[in-house]
Amino acid sequence: MKKPGLIEIIKNTIKNQKECFDFDHIDGCRVKCPDCQLKVRFDQCAASYFGINGGCDCIVIFKDKICLIECKSGKFGSSDAKKSVRQIEKCCEFIKNNGYSRYVEAVIYFGEGIESISMNRVKTELKSSNLPVKFYRCGDELK
Numbered sequence: 001m002k003k004p005g006l007i008e009i010i011k012n013t014i015k016n017q018k019e020c021f022d023f024d025h026i027d028g029c030r031v032k033c034p035d036c037q038l039k040v041r042f043d044q045c046a047a048s049y050f051g052i053n054g055g056c057d058c059i060v061i062f063k064d065k066i067c068l069i070e071c072k073s074g075k076f077g078s079s080d081a082k083k084s085v086r087q088i089e090k091c092c093e094f095i096k097n098n099g100y101s102r103y104v105e106a107v108i109y110f111g112e113g114i115e116s117i118s119m120n121r122v123k124t125e126l127k128s129s130n131l132p133v134k135f136y137r138c139g140d141e142l143k
Helices: 006-014 042-049 078-097 116-127
Strands: 038-041 058-061 066-072 104-110 133-137
Touching: 006 038, 006 042, 006 058, 038 042, 042 058, 066 078, 078 104, 078 116, 104 116, 116 133
Parallel strands: 066 104, 104 133
Antiparallel strands: 038 058, 058 066
16 A cells, blocks of 8 residues: 655645645745645644644645745844744654655745845755755745
């Protein structure tokens, strides 16, 4: 019998909790991903179903990769960087513990700007987890 994939694990565990799947905005940022297979709100929804304390804002699953997303509608600063790294690492641990071993990247959405020191901190700290990081303005389409 085929082992369930990450999408099936998430859907079967969360069931029909619409608020986990049906959303456009997270922390004031619009997250657009028309080509994704699944978009799940993780921090305030799915995390409780999986017994995880904390985690990234959103997990987006594409055919060939997963994006672990953190959003900040204001200026992304040093305290945001520290918090984001911790939360992204929690989501990365979650997907790896559920059998996903393909390409994963971290995505930071920001609104009013981003401090270069904070950007470098996130990149450096997630490098040890082998997670490439991309930065998008709130509302940019995720690709």
